[in-house]
Amino acid sequence: MKLVVFGLSITSAWGNGHATLWRALCRALGAAGHRVLFCERDTPWYAGARDDLDIPGLETLVYPDWDSVRPRATAALRDADAAIVTSFCADGPAASALVQEAARPVRVFYDLDTPVTLARLARGERPDYLPLDGLAGFDLVLSYTGGAAPERLREALGARHVVPLYGSVDPDAHHPAPPLPHYAADLSHLGTYAADRHAALDRLFIDPARRRPASRFVLAGAQYPLDFPWTPNIHFVRHLPPGEHPAFFSSSRWTLNVTRQDMAALGWCPSGRLFEAASCGTPVISDAWDGLADFYTPGEEILLARDTDDVLDALDMDRAQRDRIAARARERTLDEHTATRRAAQLLNALASVRASAAA
Structure with a gap:
């Protein structure tokens, strides 16, 4: 499969827990033969703390502004099997609109910050990474949080199909090591x-x-x-x-x-x-x-x-x-709780949506 992701940052883990999660997922997906294009907007705070990534199957696209990346992103979506927009994506609404216009891929929103999203909505605030019309335009919504969160995402944002996808770890990257x-x-x-x-x-x-x-x-x-x-x-x-x-x-x-x-x-x-x-x-x-x-x-x-x-x-x-x-x-x-386990859960959720659409 080919997945296109519009997210916060995978290239820098400075003050950014999203990066660690995505690196682990991408390693697991790459090991299974899948490809991921990760698109992120360039920002000065991440530019000063980027990490060297060597993850088979992963391509990163760091862009200065949405207008400059839109043609490349549009082309990438033409042969993508799934397109994912995440919470705190710097161009969330624009990326969501582009993904929802695409004909081929399964359209996914992954809320890696579900408690923050729901708490801000409860206070009458609108997170700027959300589409103005909510999440009804996505085939699948992934929630980093389980429990009551999926139902609340349905009620508050019109999400149609919500599946928890929790954090994980890459055991090859996190393992017992000599102490320093x-x-x-x-x-x-x-x-x-x-x-x-x-x-x-x-x-x-x-x-x-x-x-x-x-x-x-x-x-x-x-x-x-x-x-x-x-x-x-x-x-x-x-x-x-x-x-x-x-x-x-x-x-x-x-x-x-x-x-x-x-x-x-x-x-x-x-x-x-x-x-x-x-x-x-x-x-x-x-x-x-x-x-x-x-x-x-x-x-x-x-x-x-x-x-x-x-x-x-x-x-x-x-x-x-x-x-x-x-x-x-x-x-x-x-x-x-490994990334391999989570990657399998992600692929199963995508396959379930595609099967439902074909039925």
């Missing part, structure tokens, strides 16, 4: 700063650092403000290249997953970082949200923390118990 001293941590956290999860980060990461001054905490991610409440034992990594994620996680006794407020409120929305850490064999402490138990069993494959004491109790756990939790999570991840 500068990433060594009793507790680590990898994530772009977001004001709506600062309270949870304060409770589950910063306060434990205050109460354990002899322990080492490592925080990696973009956009952390100058007035962030650093402590002497929190070490900061501003940009962690994707190739160093395995060493980062493998250097941690524990790593912390903190979910954004809208995602936690809706539930059934696992972060890609959760799968990455588990695939690297690192035990995970996570905030609690509905649906998490569908992905990992609390107490056996992951630990849930509601307050600082829960985190401190985990840090005091003996190594044998910690290693058992990590091993079980890695096994579950390799069984259920």
Whole structure:
């Protein structure tokens, strides 16, 4: 199959979780013989932090503006089997209109930010990546979030056929690796700063650092403000290249997953970082949200923390118990949460739509 994607960015992972997900999916699709053309608008913040990509079957098209790319995109759609527009695509409405006008491909919208989309709509805001007439013009809508999210997308945006397509991990890119001293941590956290999860980060990461001054905490991610409440034992990594994620996680006794407020409120929305850490064999402490138990069993494959004491109790756990939790999570991840598994689910959803159209 040939897939054409209009998305945020696959070439830069700086402050952009979409890139990691798409890279993993594209590797899995390429390994199965499929081709992907990924179109993204050039932006200065991503241009300064692009990664070298060597993914068989993937072609990237970085363009300066929509008018310049429209002819090339139109030509690409003529022999495409599926065309996908994602949330936070810089030219979402224009790309959606072009895709919906195309005769051949299955027309798909992939909302990688479903909780954000629904929360903004509930506040009376219209996300600028959505078509003005909603999602009824797409044959298939993929939602990064399960639970009640698909039905809410139908109600709020007229989506006709909605299927969850969760995050995933590429085990070849995220695996146990030799630890590095500068990433060594009793507790680590990898994530772009977001004001709506600062309270949870304060409770589950910063306060434990205050109460354990002899322990080492490592925080990696973009956009952390100058007035962030650093402590002497929190070490900061501003940009962690994707190739160093395995060493980062493998250097941690524990790593912390903190979910954004809208995602936690809706539930059934696992972060890609959760799968990455588990695939690297690192035990995970996570905030609690509905649906998490569908992905990992609390107490056996992951630990849930509601307050600082829960985190401190985990840090005091003996190594044998910690290693058992990590091993079980890695096994579950390799069984259920790989990009190969998600790519198969994507292809099955596309095939189902094509079969329905032909019936």
